[in-house]
Amino acid sequence: MYEAIKAEDTAAVQEVLMNALETVKFGRDNYGCPESSSDVEPPSLYVRAILDMGYLTYREFAFLLWKLEDLGANYTDSLAELKVLRSKGTIDLGEEANKYADCKPIMILVRWGFLAEDTTDSSGGKHIIIAPEVLSKYETRLRNLKIYNIDMDCDEPITNDYLAFEEGETVLIDLDKAARIDNGTNVLLYGVPGSGKSWTIEHEYCKKGTNVERLVFHPDYTYSDFIGQILPNVAEDGQVSYKFTAGPFTNILADAYQNPDKEYILIIEEINRGNAPAIFGE
Known part of the structure; x- marks a missing residue:
């Protein structure tokens, strides 16, 4: 985010924000609500309401969050009630709901160009919409945002976009179509101990700029250790x-997929000490 803001690259800023909405639980330990243990995701709630109602004012958001x-x-009933109130004019917020009207996280999304203000109509307050370029680029991902963080189950952004740099400009490339090192x-x-295996790896394969992951096979090493397994959290x-807790193979595979222009090396020491067919699986 720092690099994107410093470069005044709006597209890169929007990508970082989109990724954050998908993976960061703002309602948990972020003070987005009265308590830091809220199940509600305020930014995602605002985006979802805009999609369902065309626009949203700060007062309408305060009503929904309250x-x-x-x-x-529940969201559906609250939205229906809000539509009725909107048709009647300005919403009269009570003292409890009014504390949510000063929603700085939403204001910063407007400032950074993810959301925008519709200046053609200000009846009932500022009409906040999703920035047109954000909506056209991320509409599917925006509609899949979870307004309750207990429903969020991803640690990585739900995206196939890859940020690349061409002639000083940031461009988005579909990872499935990206040119890859082949x-x-x-x-x-x-060879016997001392024959130079480790030296050869370090000097002939681990070139400068490559990303290296090392692991050691042993008799108790399993497929779950190598690929990953479901563990309690x-x-x-x-x-x-x-x-799912990823193993070293899955981690380096994911990194290589996300960075098609970089070289990755997985070094397995003592491969003959483990049960290789069982560890590698099919």
Whole structure:
């Protein structure tokens, strides 16, 4: 984000923000609500309401957030009630709901060009919309945002976009169509201890600029260790959930996929000490 803002690259800023909305739980330990343990995601709630209502004012957002956070109402009923109130004119917020009207996270999204103000109509307050270029680029991802963070189950952005730099400009490339380094190969080095296997790896394969991951096979090493497995995860409130924990192969594969112009090397030491067919699987 710092690099994007420093370069005044609006497209790159918008990409960072889109990724954050998909992966960062703003309602948890971010003080987006009265308590830092809220299930509601305020920025995603605002975006979702804009998509459903065409635009949203700060007062309308305060009403929605108050209904969902303080009263425990559901989104669908609250939105229907808001539409009725909008048709009647300006919304009269009570003291409890009014505390949400000063929504600085939304204001900063406007400032950074992710959201925008529709200046053609200001009835009932400033009409905040999704910036047209953001909507055209990310509409599907925006519609898939979760307004409750308990429904969020991804640690990585849901995207196939890759940020590349061409002639000083940032461009988005579909990762599935990106030009990739195609000289990858599997190399097996064997020999008695001291014959120079490690030296050869360091001097002939680990070139400057490559990304290296090392691991050691042993008799107890398994497919789950290598690829990954589902493990229990205990939250701060004691709630137990189960999530996939990637192994070294999956991690380096994901990194290589996300960075098609970089070279990655996975070094497996003592490969013959483990049960290789069982570890590699199909």
